[in-house]
Amino acid sequence: MVLQDLEQVKSVYKDEAKNMLSGATVSKLFYPGLGPESADYLSHILGKKVDQTTSKNRQSHDLLENSENTRNEEKPLLSADKIRCLPTGAAIFVTGNNAPVSIKKVIPFYENKELTNAVKFSEEEFEK
Numbered sequence: 001m002v003l004q005d006l007e008q009v010k011s012v013y014k015d016e017a018k019n020m021l022s023g024a025t026v027s028k029l030f031y032p033g034l035g036p037e038s039a040d041y042l043s044h045i046l047g048k049k050v051d052q053t054t055s056k057n058r059q060s061h062d063l064l065e066n067s068e069n070t071r072n073e074e075k076p077l078l079s080a081d082k083i084r085c086l087p088t089g090a091a092i093f094v095t096g097n098n099a100p101v102s103i104k105k106v107i108p109f110y111e112n113k114e115l116t117n118a119v120k121f122s123e124e125e126f127e128k
Helices: 006-012 015-024 036-046 080-084 113-119 123-127
Strands: 027-030 048-058 066-076 091-095 101-103
Touching: 006 015, 006 036, 036 066, 036 080, 036 091
Parallel strands: none
Antiparallel strands: 027 091, 048 066, 091 101
16 A cells, blocks of 8 residues: 555545544555644654753762752654654655664656666566
8 A cells, every 4th residue: 555645545535434543554665744743753763762861969068068969851753753754755654663764765666777777578478
């Protein structure tokens, strides 16, 4: 199944079907310019990272007493806005339980000689 955006499924099916289809597809390829719902969905499935910051404070009245605070902050691995604004030709590939793959440049099959030669066939083969 090929979709430009998850919102397309919503226009034809109910939310339950959209959730079932997005969960049942093992491999997903996301291009830039996604709608808000699809970008949020991808941001959610990519997960979160934890940023840890440590600050040290010295009490002004006691030079020997120091305190140290550590704070953990969860942030999306990639925000919906960053996903929407990926460079032209880039993509994010998610498959099964594997780590997502960031693709810097997707080359269309018709610009790849090996692939275009592989899909060429004669009229006789087409009529079979």
